[in-house]
Each structure stands twice: as structure tokens, then as C-alpha cells.
Amino acid sequence: MSEHRVKRDPEGTRHRILEAAISQFTKMGLAGARVDAIATAARTNERMLYYYFESKEGLYVAVLEAMYAKFAALEGGLDLSGLQPAEAIRQLATSIWAYLRENPQWLCLINNENLHAGRYLERSSRLRETISPVIDxxxxxxxxxxxAGEFRQGIDPLDFYVTLISMGYYIVSNRFTIEAFAGRSYAEKRHQESIAAMHIDMLLSYLRQVSSSVNSRHDAAERDVA
Known part of the structure; x- marks a missing residue:
């Protein structure tokens, strides 16, 4: 029994350190987070933190990797194959936006990393692997x-994904400033549902639009010939 506990303990310690680090990095950012506070919250010591992650920066990268992997696993785990394409897009969008609303700490970490110009995420050798299944x-x-003739041809999936993400991201990451200058709280369910319905209509309208720009160019060419 004791041998079994020893085998399981390293993974448990590593997990506790990651969970404590998420809280510290979310609240304090990379610069403000303290290694001793993380170790105390994880019920371990600083030596173990350095053993598993080598440095505070290494732990920060591991936290980012874990958060991105969890997000990608949620998306990649969706079974959209049995749904009509429009309904599949709706399910994907609502699932992503719900995750962002329910995990604002993830957005805090992303915002913090953007302040660092993404240079710590660039150290990760596994990060881009997490997005590939979602894009596929x-x-x-x-x-x-x-x-099926339901969507237009030639849509870049990464561009569409970034657009879809940004719709839900802004509403959550800027919810306090939006309420301050506009007087509307998107933390309220009724406003969340209203703007989500608008965003889905916008996305599907774009997907269903038979390229009007192509038709316009065709009409212009015919006028030139005439």
C-alpha cells in the first residue's frame, strides 16, 4: 500500500503545484506571483517546485500549456459529425463561449501573456499540437x-475559428469596462443569451452568403464588356 502511495504522490504534488500556480498567476501575473506562496498553497516546498518545473517561468509555461490543453480537449471532444453543418457550428460556438464565461481565469492568463508579447508561449513545444484537432x-x-450547398466555398477554418473565439472572448475579458461605459452587464444570463444569438446569426449569415463580391465582380465585368 505504501509503495502504491509513493508512486502516486509525485503526480499529485505536480498537480497541486499547477493548481496553486494557476491561482497565483491569474491574480498576480508572472511578475507578481511568488514561488513561496505557490509552494505553500500546494502543501509542498520550493525545492519540489523547482524539481518539477525548473523555474518560475517554467511553471508559468506549464500552466499555460495545461490551460490550453484543457480548452482544446473540450472542443476536440465535441461530436459534431451527426449534426447538420449549421447546427454543428452553433454547438461549437455555444460550447466555446460557455467555457470562456465559466473560466475567466483562463482569459486573465492569456491577457497577461499578451503583455509579454507571447514570448513564454513560444517556449512551448506542445502548444500548437493542441489546436490542430480543433481546426481539423x-x-x-x-x-x-x-x-451540401449550405455554406460558401473556400472559408479558411483558422480565420473562422479566430473570429468565433474573439466574439465570446471580448464579452468576457472586457465585461467590467463594458458595464462601466455602456451600463450593461454581460455577466447577466439574459444579455449573454441575447448577444450569443446575435453572434451566431452573424456567423451563419456569413457562412451561407453566396459570395456577393464574386457576383459583383462578374456584373462589373459584364458592364465593361458591354
């Missing part, structure tokens, strides 16, 4: 919609 899932959905 979206690519397949867009291709199904195009094949």
Missing part, C-alpha cells in the same frame, strides 16, 4: 456544409 474538426464541418 472545424474544417470538416465547413467542408460538409459547402458540399
Amino acid at each position: 474538426l472545424l474544417r470538416v464541418t465547413l467542408e460538409r456544409g459547402a458540399a
